[in-house]
Amino acid sequence: MRQLDSLDLHLLDTETSTTPLHIGAIMLLDSAASPNGPLDAEALRRLFAERLALVAPLRRRVRTVPFGLDLPYWEDCAEIDLKYHVRDIRLPDGADDRELAEYVARRHGQPLDRLRPLWECHLVSGLSDGRQAVYMKVHHAVIDGVSAAEIMAAILDICETPSATLPSTREVGRGRTPSTVEMLARSLPNALTRPATRCRAALRAVPTLLRSADDLRTMHPEVPFNGPLTSARSVAYTSLPLDAVKAVKNSVDGTVNDVVMALCTTALRSWMRDRGLATDRPLLAAIPVSVRTPEQFGTAGNQFSLMLTTLPVSETDPRHRVKLLRDNLLVAKQRFRTQSSKLLHEVTTLATPLLHGMPTRVVMRAAASRLPLVNLLVSNVPGPQMPLYLAGIRVLSSHPVSVLTELSGCLNITVMSYDGHLDFGILACPDTVPDVWDIARNLEDALAELQA
Secondary structure (H helix, E strand, C coil), X not given: CEECCHHHHHHHHCCECCECCEEEEEEEECHHHCCCXXXXXXXXXXXXXXXXXXXXXXXXXXXXXXXXXXXXXXXXCCCCCHHHHEEEEEEEEEECHHHHHHHHHHHHCCCCCCCCCCEEEEEEEEEHHHCEEEEEEEECCCECHHHHHHHHHHHCECCCCCCCCCCCHHHCCCCCCCCHHHHHHHHHHHHHHHHHHHHHHHHHHHHHHHHCHXXXXXXXXXCHHHCCCCCCCEEEEEEEEHHHHHHHHHHCCCCHHHHHHHHHHHHHHHHHHHCCCCCCCCEEEEEEEECCCHHHCCCCECCEEXXXXXXXXXXXXXXXXXXXXXXXHHHHHHHHHCCCCCHHHHHHHCCCCHHHHHHXXXXXXXXXXXXXXXXXXXXXXXXXXXXXXXXXXXXXXEEEECCCECCCECEEEEEEEECCEXXXXXXXXXXXXXXXXXXXXXXXXXXXXXXC
């Protein structure tokens, strides 16, 4: 019987109609080159039926304790309705990337059904050049970036011939589901020990939060990214050659991540200048960092923390901009090493599951006038440098589609390296950050500028 931890629960409890908290990806498929033709929904459902034995997070749904007296449990479902979870969508023939992104944006703004395992997979056909796409979303309470990559590895293959058929889910040992009486019985000792746990967490977390106050004061106060979130979402994506990025990083004695951050900084600087926004002070970005230990690989859930750094959008020279990013990130990493790797878990331990998170949502609403705490969220996820295949069809690119939260603002740029390129996924709230495709185009221009 596995319980959610405090961070998993926080990601459930703080979800609202304007902040659905699932993460996802758009995988573009080279279906036109497939010798067996395009993928159909039934074949994709059969694949999931076979692979669910390897992917426990996709078999679980939330089982709450009455009145929220304790942390919820994960219940391993005996039957999963794959006709519900795997959906077949056809766009008008010849649909382009923007039309695909518009479809994904609409779906990404809709919450997942809490009565079922917390994921959906959409097979999208009708794209130009005979392509198809698979858009998948999984609740953030279930996985983080690292465990998302583990799910990807279980569903995809490294060659055109799919792996041998695996045992069905029924043949795999399922976690035992606790009864209501059992959950209530367990909640009593937990309720007695939780106050002491919260006190210890506060003693560890509060000093670090106070030290972070100076970083938070550097947030740019006058950019649309700080605007209030609505339920609308917009999505854009692009890919950049990894070799070109590595050539830039070698020329400045930096890292790939330094260049990725510089590309994002340059793209945002251009976006802001085109709209007459002040670039005289830096943007403050939050960067998710995995704190998963070797023993925690394969366990799903959330094992990450956040690192803060500034993006020097005021710097006019692109080469110097990369060096500034490198220096800023070195300072941020050093500061990050001095804090507890479990900081987010310690902070979220201070919240209570009582009444299924209602107190947490009340506190968040009360703090709304002081949110967000950063201008945007930027994430760089390392991925496989080889072609992968879905049911025998080559995956051309895999663009992350992450989250927007009240804490991190109305813009998220996440990039994943895959098979010789960097696949960017940009998520925004269009009511405050319009023209999100301009940011994608600016990323391409930023790399050309750095190469020059």
